[in-house]
Amino acid sequence: MGTREDVYQLLEEKMLKYADYADVPVIEVDEVVLFEPVPQQGVLRVEHLDPEMSELTGGVVYVRRPVVDMLYRAxxxxxxxxxxxxLQVVYGFRALEVQTRLFEEAKDALRAQYPAGDELVEAAHRNVAVPSVAGYPTGGAVAVTLLRDEQPVDMxxxxxxxxxxxxxFSxxxxxxxWESRQLLRRAMMAADFAPFDGEWWHFSYGDKEWARYYRQPGALYDQLAFADAQKVDPSADLAL
Known part of the structure; x- marks a missing residue:
């Protein structure tokens, strides 16, 4: 099977890289930007794990409206x-300005190892997605895990x-x-989420990674700054 490092490299080669979907277009959709809180009820549990975004949203995990229904299905x-x-949801929308700062910090941490340019961008992208393709700022990506009898499952x-x-697939x-990861992956894909196999918890719908994974003509959602994400339908009693 080779060394442990060999196995990691083989697994990483199978994953989508920034260059694989950097040019995926965003299709214009006639839709008001709508976010909904993931409900803490029924087949879903919610615990926001990012203090920075949790402070901005009052501890609520927000996602695009269709994603709520898909999470229920999963x-x-x-x-x-x-x-x-x-199914426990621990992360959803991340403001574009937060994503941008995290990506720049990731680049700064790797500058001594990689020359500037594409190699540095790809290396940083493995840790924090390039803002222009990142799923969390679209509101279409989520981080999820499993509970068994309301207790965390070993993932x-x-x-x-x-x-x-x-x-x-480590x-x-x-x-x-391993089996718990595959169970989670199966349930999320059955609800039409695309997996990111570099992180067992990361799944998305409507972003560029989803479009590339399922060979769609383009992404449905673009990245949004926090202020833009609050521009919801006036008839909706929801806001970030």
């Missing part, structure tokens, strides 16, 4: 497979932890963690 699919399981690594054993986690 939660129902999990319950159909195992009644003890519940091999903590959710949202930068670690190469967070690669979905063979260096327990069999239980």
């Amino acid at each position: 939660g129902q699919a999990l319950k159909a497979l195992d009644r003890s399981l519940t 091999g690594t903590p959710v949202m932890e930068a670690n190469r054993d967070s690669f979905t 063979p260096f986690v327990s069999r239980e963690a």
Whole structure:
């Protein structure tokens, strides 16, 4: 099977890179920008894990309106497979300005290892997505994990932890963690989310990664700054 490093490199080669979807267009859709809070009820549980965005949103995880319905479908699919399981949502919309700052910090941390230009951008992108293609600022990407009987399931690594054993198909986690990751992936894909296999918790709909993964003509959602994300339908009783 080769060394551990060899395995990580093989897994990483299978993942979409920035260059793979940098040129994916955003299709103009006749739709008011609408965000909804992910509800803390039924087949879903919510715990916002980012203090910075949680402070801006009052601890609420916001996503695009269709994503709420898709999360419900994924939660129902999990319950159909195992009644003890519940889908927990820990992250949703991230403001574009926050994404931009995080990406610049990632680049700064790698400047000594990589020359400026495409190589540095790709290296930083492996840790924090380039803002122009990032899913979280579109409101279409989510970070999710599993609960069993309302207790956290062992997924091999903590959710949202930068670690190469967070690669979905890392063979260096327990069999239980491996099977839990595949169960989560199956349920989310059954609800039409696209997986990012560099992070077992990351799934998206409507962003550039989703468009590239499912070979769609373009993304449905563009990235938004926090102020723009608050421009919702006046008839809706919702705002970030």
